[in-house]
Amino acid sequence: MLFAIIFWLDAFNQIDEIYEYDNSNMIAFLKQRGFFVAEKSRSNYNQTALSLASSMNLEYINYLSETMGVDSKQREELASLIKRSLIRDLFEAEGYEFIALESGYERTEIRNADYYWSLDTDVIPQVTSLWELNAFESLLLESTALRVIYDLHIFTTDTFRQIVISPEYQAHRERILYTFSRLDDVAEMDGNYFVFAHIVSPHPPFVFDAMGGEITPNLTYTLADGDNYLGPQEDYIESYRNQVIFVNKQMQTVIDQILSKSDPDPIIIIQGDHGPGAFLVWDSPNKTDLKERFSILNAYYFPGGDQGWLYPSITPVNNFRIVFNRYFQANYEILEDDSYFSPWMRPYDFTKVTDLIESE
Secondary structure: OOEEEEEEEOOOOOOOHHHOOOOHHHHHHHHHOOOEEOOOOEOOEOOHHHHHHHHOOOOOOOOHHHHOOOOOOOOHHHHHHHHOOHHHHHHHHOOOEEEEEOOOOHHHOOOOOOEEEOOOOOOOHHHHHHHHHHHHHHHHOOOOHHHHHHOOOHHHOHHHHHHHHHHHHHHHHHHHHHHHHHHHHHHHOOOOEEEEEEEOOOOOOOOEOOOOOEOOOOOOOOOOOHHHOOOOHHHHHHHHHHHHHHHHHHHHHHHHHHHHHOOOOOEEEEEEOOOOOOOOOOOOOOOOOHHHHHEOOEEEEOOOOOOOOOOOOOOHHHHHHHHHHHHOOOOOOOOOOOOEEOOOOOOOOOEEOHHHHHHO
16 A cells, blocks of 8 residues: 655744744654655745645646736635645546545635545534534635724624634634544555645644643634734744644654554655744735745655655745656656745735745
8 A cells, every 4th residue: 555645734834933942853753754854945835725726736826926816816716726736636647546634724625535534513513503604714714804803802702702712613623633633544544545634733723732732712713824813922922832832742643653554655745834924914025024934844754765856945846746756757847946925815916035035
């Protein structure tokens, strides 16, 4: 049985001094297990859907500024590029079946996979009626419009918290735990599989402390970050740091389980789609801490070793170009490793920031 498992960890990076925590233990763990860690890696884009659409299709998607228009807010095209991606077609052509896990983020939900693994609605009975609302919220409640509503204090009342906020955080928490619990199952399945797992963590909302204990913030449920984050900046930094500690523990457990059960060894890629956003200003790359937002953890487990294919500054646009060159005798050109910033409300208004990041 051969399989490739891809972890997209939302807002995951090699944390610097801002967060008073570094990932040296996680990096050491990965290297001890035979991973190549690209310690100078950056994301190609500063938004999840842009980043995944690019890396899953092995190319920069800046052409969308012309086809969609730089002022377009429409993201359905990005969702389409993720749901029916080139890497899916390429793996299927090699005889792989596709397994996708529920993410809770509509644009990365791939329900038409050969196997779609999700929480049953009866796992958390009290939120059964909120599952569809959750998908809606994950799109709507990222916007600046939410802050206007939040400032009316509707979301901070005890009644609203009891009816809506707590169940939604619980659903998000259970979804993350479910994904971690299912990932090692693939190692015991017969056949060839490509596994897609977009884990919306350590990205907000913050629902775990460092030990995995439950957190229910006194904020409405939203995936908003940067200057759209509803809480104080200090809370973001502390909560992000604690959630990374927990996510690292979960990842280490899952990786050891997968490697111990797999024969032959799998291909594993652990890839952040972008970095955190405590110092992200959505409308201004010049006011944003670009190094924070674009620095990511990008790690590879290649059966037989990387054999010189990988390099420290590789970015996600080249990840699968190298995978298919390395294992399927493809001949993809390795692209320049660049990074582009775009405002939340204008996702196709790209500004190249590669040199700015490198100069910070």
